[in-house]
Amino acid sequence: MTLLNPTWTALLYLAAAACFILALKGLNSPRTARRGNLIGAFGALLAVVTVFVSVKLDNIPWILGAIAVGAGVAAPVARRVQMTQMPQLVALFNGVGGGAAALVAFLELSHTEDAWVRLAIVFTLLVGAVSFAGSAVTFAKLQGLMTTRPVTFPGLPVLMALVLIAAIAAGAVVVVGGSPGWGIVLLILGLGAGVLLVLPVGGADVPIVISLLNAFTGLAVAASGLVLGNVLLVVAGTLVGASGTILTRAMAAAMGRSVAGIMFGAFKGGSTAGSTVVSERPVRSSSAEDVAVLLGYAQRVIIVPGYGLAVAQGQHTAAELALALEARGIEVDFAIHPVAGRMPGHMNVLLAEANVPYESLKEMSDINSEFKTTDVALVVGANDVVNPAAKTTSGSPIYGMPILEVADARQVVFLKRSMRPGFAGIENELLHEPQTTLLFGDAKDSLTKVLGAVKAL
């Protein structure tokens, strides 16, 4: 069907692009975020309807069938996924988007002789394939299908360099007019580069890689827009590429790390793998009942949730504990470090799921001054984000990372699995301070016991 003339088509695409900008803008505030996302979805629907009525298309039943299959698989998965598994789902959706961009570029290869367009095709093929393979490895790491520790082997940097050189060479052949067979070579090299890029990244750095690959896919989509001469793809892809880059930097900055350090740290041997050395120094450990007394007779409690809470899926119990304490007239807030959980902002989502109102979720900069007037800081499954070494020990790997100042509270209670150091592999002096009490065990089990004891007070 070609119901629309080019002017109307361009106007509708412009409207869709405006919707995407409004969507990103809406995500600035919790109040407007959901509406923003719906505006984005509306823009996408508008764009898809526009393409059906503006371009002469064959195979329409097939296309509609393929859309039904894609939507029929993705929507139920997205509806049902556990919120703790959401990072890997985002990685998966990102990967298939990159794969789609690479396939589109590959099919356009036989349609053009223009060297600039071919350059854009090479870029889309490579970046799309890197994003697809990198996201697949990221998914496997987060889903527990493979180790989350950095995977390195001697010669990895050399292999990576060889793959990149081969990719540039194959790309050059394609640009000067090589056959589509070279496009397949390029795809395979891109897939290899994606795997090699993500393998050496470990542990809590994986989410930053998802964000980086998200930006990559955006760039691949923008380049495919140049290939097809489609302005909407150029604008939407560039928006995602630019915002994804900023977001990746913000996430890395919140952890006191550089993006280059995360991507290439393991190459240089500066691996971020956590140490497994168990500290022998004495600490004060205590029972759930003692912790309940500390909490139950406080005036003000701040709960600091971390990665351990997310892993133990203890967010509902934490929310119940907060309710139980509030019922006793205690002021309770949650202090959220920017990188708590598995992704920046992930903890907010987990606690929101457990019906904690977002007014109770305080950002680091807002709540740090309030620890001084706090009776008990309850640290659940967090370590590095409250480690004073980030401020005091200039040689420490986390030196310079902003932390939650729980040491200012009158009492600090750590719910910890063991004395093993956190992800950064450095000891936390705070554990040995006189005001600190430890309760060992799985975060959810410990919270359940403390909750029971508080209710029994």
Place this chain on the structure above:
Amino acid sequence: MDGMSLLTITVLAVFVGFEVVSKVSSTLHTPLMSGANAIHGIILVGAIIVAGQAGDPWVLAIALLAVVLATANLVGGFVVTDRMLEMFRGRQRPPSNPGVAGESGSVEPAKKERRQ
């Protein structure tokens, strides 16, 4: 559209992209990443164009695979973002569970009395 116009649009889009996310609080970093992820699913438009112009069955098959993948990215991305954001609710909004609403409603005044 000529190359210069596309380049102009690209550069301006870069600045808009930087600008719209520069002030986002870390609270919303994850939904923002997920929302941006959904937006690049718009590659579906490109996949539809390629599939609609395919003559060869192999080309059509690859293009349809791209349509399936792009749709998964687009639809799944917006749905999962909406699910995340659905959970960000304030105190004033009525919670989905009426039992919880009654409980927190009665807690609020009691809490203030005890503090005085």
